[in-house]
Structures are given as C-alpha cells and as structure tokens.
Amino acid sequence: MIDNVVDLSRLQFAATAMYHFLFVPLTLGMVWLLVIMETVWVMTGKQVYQDMTKFWGKLFGINFALGVTTGITMEFQFGTNWAYYSHYVGDIFGAPLAIEGLMAFFLESTMIGLFFFGWDRLSRKQHLLVTVLLAVGSNLSALWILIANGWMQNPIGAEFNYHTMRMEMTDFWAVLFNPVAQAKFVHTVSAGYVTGAMFVLSISSWYLLRGRDVEFAKKSFRIAAAFGFASVCSVIVLGDESGYSVGESQQTKLAAMEAMWHTEPAPAAFNVIAWPNEAEMKNDWAIEVPWVMGLIGTRSVSKEIPGIHEIMAANRARIVSGQQAVVALDALRINRGDTAAQAQLKAHQADLGFGLLLKKYTDDVAQATPAMIAAAARDTIPKVAPMFWSFRIMVALGVAMLGLFGWALWSSVRGSFAANRRLLKLALYCLPLPWLACEVGWFVAEYGRQPWTIYGVLPTRLSVSTLSEASLYGSLAGFVGFYTVLLCAEMYLMVRFARQGPGSLGTGRYANEAPAH
C-alpha cells in the first residue's frame, strides 16, 4: 500500500515520464528516417520517396502529438510536485530546461508546422531544410534534457550556499560537458533511432507479407534496416556503460545492476545470471564469466569496480561526516554569522546530502544513533533484484534487435528479403521490443539513482512539495486516466493509418485509396 506523499509523487513522476517516453524515442529516430527519405527524393526526384516522407510523416505526426502533450507535464511537474527540489537545485537544473526551450524546442515546434503544411509553398530544398531543422531541433532537445538529467546523476559544477539554502552553479561548462550526460545522450538518442527503424521495418514487413504497395515497402524496409543496424550497434557499443566508470552514483548503480556485493580483484567477473538475495546481501547462486565485467565497466584490466558492501561502508563514513554538516547548517539558518558553524559546515559540506539522509529517521540529526546511521547507509543502495533483472532484460532485447537488424540488412543487401517470410514475420513481431527496452532502460537509470533525486546532494524524501495525499491520489488518477484515453485514441489512429498504408495520402498511386474527407 502506497500511503505517503513521497511515494505517490514518485509514482506520478514515473507514470508520467514513462508515458512520455513511449513517444519520444519514436520521434527522435523517425525524424532522421524522414530526412533520409526526403534527401533521396530531392536528389533523385523519384516520386515514391516523397510519398514515403509524407506517409511515414503522417504516422510521425500522430505520435508527435502525444509526445508534445505528455511533454508539457514534464516541464511543470518539477514545480508542482517537487517544489523543494526545484528550489534546492533550480539554479543549475532550470538552466538546461530553459535553454532547451530557447535553442531546441522552439525550432522543432516551428518546423513541424512547415513540415506538414509547407509542401506546396516551399521549394524542394527549402522543405528538406525544414525537415533537417526539425530533426536537429528534436535531437538538441534530447541533449539538453539529458544534460539536466545527467546532472542529477553526477552533480558537478555546483556548490551549496547556506545563505540561499540551495545549490548554486559554479561552472556551467562542467554541467554542459558532464561525461555522464554525454554518455546518456548518445545512448538515449541511439535507442530512439532503433525505435524509429523498428517501426518502419515492422510495418513495411507487414505490407510485404500482404504483397501490397511492394515497391514502397521494399524501399522503406531497406532504409530502416540500414539505419536500424547502425543505430543498434551504436546503442550497444556506446552504451551507458561508458559512463559508469565516472561518477560515484554510477558506481552504485553498476554494483546494483550487476549484483556485485563485494569488490573483486580486477578485472571483475560478469554475472550472466544470478539470484540476488536482498536480505542477506549476497547472491544465492551465480553463473559468472571471468574478466568481462571489469572490461565493460572500466575499459581496463587493472581498475577495480567497488562492490556494494564497500560502497556502503564508504557511505556510512560520509553520513557521519554529513551529520556534522547538517548540525552546522541548522545553526547557521538561525544565526548566519556563527563562525564556528561556518567552519564546521565548510569542513563537511561535501557530505551534507549524506547527512540529510538521516532526516528519514530523526528530525534532530545531531542525536542520530548508530543504528539510524547504519540504516541510512543501507538506504544508499537501491534494491538489487529489480536493477539486476531490468538491466538484463534491456541487454537481451538489445542483442535480439542486433540479430534482427543484422539479418534484415544482410538480406536487403542480397536483395532477397521481400520473399523471406520468416524474416518479415520476425520483423513484424519484434515491433514492441524497442519500446520495452527503452522503458526498462529508463527504469534502470532512474530507479538506480534512489534514494536520491540529486545523487549525494538531495534525498528524494526531502524533494517533494508539501501537498496532501488526497491531492496526489487525485492528480495521479487524473494523469493516468487522461493519458490512457489519449493513448487509446493515438493507437486507434496509428493502427488505422498503418493498415491503410500510403493509400491514405490520396495520391491515386497506392492500394486502399482514401476517399476525400
């Protein structure tokens, strides 16, 4: 039973973010497929490529509408539901969100209007430029959002100020070039490209299985297979993993998703499958591959990857130090000129966030008992089993898609794919896989950050707005209900137009011509 504001706020954020993330990856990927198709049209002048741009663009638009709808919520939910978070880190976190609007979202949203309405009013090259700017805008948008998100995982370039009672930016370039953010960006947009490619590949396969609009479907299939193969390689090779050796939060996450309870001599073994036992903090059994974990996690054979017990011991020390920081801060909030407290805060400021973890157990942090400190240290590790299994599901899906796109590309180079019913059927049935992988991947990244909203800086518990549970129940139900209705409308239109195919353009060149409406 979820019965408090913190859990309800988390659930609402997770629900709205995961809904939003049903639509974003497809937008990110499909827009580049539109760029490719339209470029071929401009270069060759072949009509079918313009039809492809328009038809896939129509489906893109149906998806885009819900991406925008669910995206508005994300921009405002920090303020409505995470007010203390917004106050505490708005000085840093707000900037990339505002820049996203000014640099990227304006561009994307202005160009999408011209993409749909500008066909007869723009020259071919002008329209292509519009499509390219649409793609650049949507991908830049992802960049700024992930810079903001990356800072939550690895908060660099900022410092706490007891006068204003918040984190303040000290180095924008550090926030901008945060290695965790960069790794996340590459991994996330690549996952989006895979999603776009799978969408086109699967629906094209369905046309080919039915033997209709064959030329249109074959050309779409080829482009999707090549683009998808390149993207799935990028997702796997440039995976988030490259970022895991960097920040501390990422090390915690890595240890949790690998169920690495203890530091092992480098290079560590990889648990292909294991049975994590949360209560006893060990694996009941595991199938290991030597060396692999160390290589993936550190890109070296000599660096150690810390295990969960070692991370907890280090965090325990930081909580004890952070306790001093919290005590000093409380004194300073009453008397800003208290020089002893200033010195004490300065000495322990880096651990302030860890001290704040104790507020879960006592309001008077100075009096926290060793048992409370131990419990807080245990809290710094997210639950291992959900992390372990989610990560493995994501990787398995990635590998499966690598196989599919590899096969599809190979067949399309050989020219045999249109008659290969096994391949076409497989491509059709694999349609949901990238969405599953994206959602699970999002879960790993964000659930793995718990118990923090900003790793090491601000515990999730303290980040929420002072709202009532009744308000949260009401809004959560409202969001889920509203989104579900909209999702039904979206799916209905998507299936309808995908079934009808390019005939929905009303050009007279395809099967299932649409009557004028």
Add this chain to the structure above:
Amino acid sequence: MLDYATLKIIWWGLVGVLLVGFAIMDGHDMGVGTLLPFVGKTDVERRVVINTVGPHWDGNQVWFITGGGAIFAAWPFVYATAFSGFYWAMLAVLWALFFRPVGFDYRSKLDNPTWRTAWDWGLFVGGFVPPLIFGVAFGNLFLGVPFHFDSHLVSFYEGSFWALLNPFALLCGVVSSAMITAHGAIYLVHRTEDAVQARAARALNISVLVALLGFSAAGVWLALGIDGYVISSAVNGNALPDPLAKTVVRETGAWLANYQRWPLAMLLPLLGYAGLIGAVLLARVGRSFAGFWASALGLAGIIGTAGISLFPFIMPSSSHLASSLTVWDSTSSHMTLGLMLAVALVFVPIILLYTRWAYAVMAGKVTAAYVRENSHSTY
C-alpha cells in the same frame, strides 16, 4: 559583467517579455480555439478556422513552455512556490492544454461528426481555460497568496483551490480571457473571409468591450478596495536572495504607488486601451494586419500594467508577509542570471526570425476551397 541588482531587474523585464510573447503568440491561437465552436458553423468552416493556426500553434505553445523554463531558471523560488501552491489550478491548465496537440492533429483524421465535434470542444477547452486561469492567478497575486517558508525555505501553501476563485480574481480572469479572445478574433478577421470573418469581427467587438470594461473595473477596485504590499525594510538589490530577510506591510492604495513614482508608467494602461480600441477600428477599415499588432500592443499594455503595479512584488504572501517573493529575493544566482541572459539574447532574435519566416510562408487567407483541395494534408 552586470551587477546582481541590475540583472534582477533585467530578468523581471525578460520574464515580462516572455509572458507578453506568450500572450501575443500562443494567445492568438488560444483565442482562435475559444472562438472555434462559435464562428465555425459547418465542418468546412471549422477546418478553415483550425487551419489558420494549424501550422503555428505548436511553435507558439513553446512560449508557454519556455516561459515555465525561464521562471524555473531565473526565479526558482517562484517556480517552486507558485506551481506547488496553485497545484490544482496548474493541473487544470495542463489538462486543458492536453486537448490541443491531439485536438489539432487528430480531429480531421477521421470522417466522423461525433469525433470531430468532440475535438472541437476539446480545442475550445484548450484555448479558453489556460488564459482564464492565468488571469485568476494574477488576480490572486494582487490579493496576496497564503503561503510561508520555514527556516530551511520549504514552502507551505495554506489556502485551498476554491479560495482562488474570489470575485476580484474572477474579474481578472474575465479580463484575461476576453483580451485573448479579442486577439484570436482579430487574427481570424485577418486570415479568413466571408461568414467566418464576419462572425470573428462581431466577436472582436464584444470581447474588446468586455476586456476594457473589466480592466477599468479592476483598476478602480484596486485603487479603492484592495490593500497593496510594501517592503518596509531597507532593500539591497545586490544581496543574496533570502525571502525571509525583509519585512513587509500592507497599505491601502499601495498597488498604485508606482504610478506616482514613475508617471511614465501610466503609458502602460493607456496602451492597453489604445491597442484594443485600435484593433477594433483598424479591423473596421479593413486593415486587419495592423489591427493584429494593435491588439498585441494592447495585450502588452494590460500585462505590463499588472506587472508594474505589483513591482517589486512577484508573489506577495497574505498569511506571512515576510515570506512574500519579490524581484530582489526570488532569483537564481548571479552567475545563472548572467548566463541565461546571454542565452536569451542570442536565441530570442533567432526564434523571432524563423517564426516570422514560418508565418510568411503560410501567409494569406485560409479558404474553404483550400481546405477541400487539401483535405488529406490539412487539419
């Protein structure tokens, strides 16, 4: 680099610019949404109305999103306190906005009258509700909002959603709603013809009348019946933001004090009147494009009037006066304000350029013939 106090003032102005930009750009398509069920009687007429803003509403909506982002970055105290305090009002805005992207894109994709009528009313809600609620919220700022901060600057809202719906705030809601409707109406006069245009012209006259009557009534009410807020301690604009460091008192007529201090500020309410009346007159002589910009100036005048009357307050607290948020103690750090100013100075002109290009590409009347000929590609 500019000093902190100057940057705080500049950002007050910039948030104002974004708010006015939102009212002018997103405002006209919200006004169009509000008028949709009334000026379009047949399906084709409604499609004409929708397609006047079809290519632009999405870009325009980013003024709203960016406004939110800018308040987050520049005024994190306000972002946190207002959005969580006005929780249900904000959700009502969000949920109303949900109808727009899907309404525009999905409405004409099915040839089913029930489906289309349902989305038409969805677009109405998406156009009508947000400006109404923003007006109501602004009205409540003049009255003061019941909230306070604790020593660690956690904000607590003490009122209820229903308390926001008091008579003065509702009057402000009417002004906001009417001026946005007027703005949508003059846009429709410019972009449509025949019956739709004639109905939009009538709607323009009515909504301008309502907006200006309401605006006048609110001014009188403010002068006579509503106590303003004044900072009673010394102000150091360069100090680090700390809402609890000052003292505040309430005084009758204080909301109009700025017009005595800076008589030129009187130009703002005058611009409000002149702009909206100008829009009506220009529409009458067939100069609807100039009329649109007159209306835009009118919106700037009315919003500017609200802003300058409140200055330096942004969100006064009625229950714990010292917690009031002002221009001086609501901002982010010196560095962030400077950085965001640089970003805004680079990107706002670029945005205006490509927005202008987008409108230029789509310029001209939207006709019934255009909608019929392009029934598969238009909304």
